Amino acid sequence: MKLTPTMHRCVLHWGEMASRWGVSRSVAQIHALLFMAPSPLTADEIAATLNIARSNVSVSIKELQAWDLVGVTHQLGDRRDYFQARKDIWEVLTMIMDGRKKREIDPTVQMLRECSADAKKDHDTPEQVKQRISDMLEFLEEVSGWYDQIRAMPRPTLLKLMRMGTKVAKVVT
Amino acid sequence: MKLTPTMHRCVLHWGEMASRWGVSRSVAQIHALLFMAPSPLTADEIAATLNIARSNVSVSIKELQAWDLVGVTHQLGDRRDYFQARKDIWEVLTMIMDGRKKREIDPTVQMLRECSADAKKDHDTPEQVKQRISDMLEFLEEVSGWYDQIRAMPRPTLLKLMRMGTKVAKVVT
DNA sequence: CTTAGATTTCAGAAAAGACAGAAATAACGG
DNA sequence: CCGTTATTTCTGTCTTTTCTGAAATCTAAG
Numbered sequence: 001m002k003l004t005p006t007m008h009r010c011v012l013h014w015g016e017m018a019s020r021w022g023v024s025r026s027v028a029q030i031h032a033l034l035f036m037a038p039s040p041l042t043a044d045e046i047a048a049t050l051n052i053a054r055s056n057v058s059v060s061i062k063e064l065q066a067w068d069l070v071g072v073t074h075q076l077g078d079r080r081d082y083f084q085a086r087k088d089i090w091e092v093l094t095m096i097m098d099g100r101k102k103r104e105i106d107p108t109v110q111m112l113r114e115c116s117a118d119a120k121k122d123h124d125t126p127e128q129v130k131q132r133i134s135d136m137l138e139f140l141e142e143v144s145g146w147y148d149q150i151r152a153m154p155r156p157t158l159l160k161l162m163r164m165g166t167k168v169a170k171v172v173t
Numbered sequence: 174m175k176l177t178p179t180m181h182r183c184v185l186h187w188g189e190m191a192s193r194w195g196v197s198r199s200v201a202q203i204h205a206l207l208f209m210a211p212s213p214l215t216a217d218e219i220a221a222t223l224n225i226a227r228s229n230v231s232v233s234i235k236e237l238q239a240w241d242l243v244g245v246t247h248q249l250g251d252r253r254d255y256f257q258a259r260k261d262i263w264e265v266l267t268m269i270m271d272g273r274k275k276r277e278i279d280p281t282v283q284m285l286r287e288c289s290a291d292a293k294k295d296h297d298t299p300e301q302v303k304q305r306i307s308d309m310l311e312f313l314e315e316v317s318g319w320y321d322q323i324r325a326m327p328r329p330t331l332l333k334l335m336r337m338g339t340k341v342a343k344v345v346t
Numbered sequence: 347c348t349t350a351g352a353t354t355t356c357a358g359a360a361a362a363g364a365c366a367g368a369a370a371t372a373a374c375g376g
Numbered sequence: 377c378c379g380t381t382a383t384t385t386c387t388g389t390c391t392t393t394t395c396t397g398a399a400a401t402c403t404a405a406g
Contacts, residue, residue: 347406348405348406349404349405349406350403350404350405350406351402351403351404351405352401352402352403352404353400353401353402353403354399354400354401354402355398355399355400355401356397356398356399356400357396357397357398357399358395358396358397358398359394359395359396359397360393360394360395360396361392361393361394361395362391362392362393362394363390363391363392363393364389364390364391364392365388365389365390365391366387366388366389366390367386367387367388367389368385368386368387368388369384369385369386369387370383370384370385370386371382371383371384371385372381372382372383372384373380373381373382373383374379374380374381374382375378375379375380375381376377376378376379376380
């Protein structure tokens with residue numbers, strides 16, 4: 001697939017942001033390509049377009065599937081996989097936030113729970129330190145629970161709330 | 174500074190989460206240590222406690238300062254720097270979110286703006302692709318602006334809103 | 347069952363990143 | 377100024393991550 005200058009630029013930028021986003025360059029570039037592509041692409045097309053190894057496409061696509069950002073389709077009489085990315089930008093953001101919470105927050109909450117429990121038996125640790133740990137645990141659990149609630153709200157409601165901006169504050173006066 | 178078993182465990186866990194959080198292990202470990210430490214520590218103490226090179230502490234602290242998570246204090250008659258971390262867990266989260274937005278979102282918004290503008294002259298790019306790019310730009314700008322508004326709200330108000338959970342939805346019925 | 351195309355796995359090369367230790371710089375007291 | 381101590385910068389090494397190319401596996405058709 002031939003990239004137009006604009007698409008080319010986007011793909012490169014995605015690749016450059018990759019390390020900040022916590023994925024490899026290939027993963028980010030493939031995602032950019034699939035997000036923009038008007039129709040689903042085969043792994044070979046992706047490899048050829050981005051000039052990366054075919055095997056690399058395979059593992060990168062696997063990661064994008066783990067993030068639930070890319071899916072497979074097929075064409076009649078063609079055994080190859082055709083990949084396409086989620087196009088709804090709101091859903092894309094949601095998937096990324098879910099994934100990040102799972103990878104970056106949940107393990108730490110888990111660990112803080114254990115730590116907080118063990119700390120009771122640990123008489124060397126100053127009370128102040130234990131307190132800080134349990135404060136952080138409580139805070140993370142609260143934010144985490146809040147996220148799950150918001151996450152479950154229907155999208156139109158969320159959109160309205162967002163568009164209200166600061167005005168929502170009036171509710172709690 | 175001697176670490177108690179509980180503190181030791183937290184420091185190690187922070188270090189293990191580092192790569193997922195997008196910082197180096199040293200940065201995460203130092204942050205864990207300073208967050209828990211009852212009193213400010215010198216760079217030498219940090220290096221000794223965590224068994225890392227003194228120079229490494231220097232650059233890592235610089236990064237934590239760039240995130241606005243660590244500050245310097247001094248003791249009378251002592252020219253060494255004493256470092257201490259932000260202890261307010263809410264502020265910590267805020268600083269991290271601000272930093273991430275600045276590093277992970279803002280450059281892309283900037284780039285999409287340029288891309289969207291250039292796309293007008295680029296007649297090769299399909300209309301559909303241009304549309305997707307400008308949709309994403311619009312979406313990111315909206316979310317970005319919303320974040321800034323929320324960010325500016327006083328903390329007690331935000332806390333109340335959070336604790337309301339799904340009930341805020343009633344406002345927009 | 348065989349074959350050809352499609353995909354995945356794997357081992358090692360290449361690149362990027364983190365770190366230690368040495369050298370350089372800066373800050374201060376005398 | 378000079379020496380001492382704190383801090384930063386720099387350079388090379390080591391570790392980790394990413395990526396490639398080859399081999400292995402899988403799949404469906406004939």
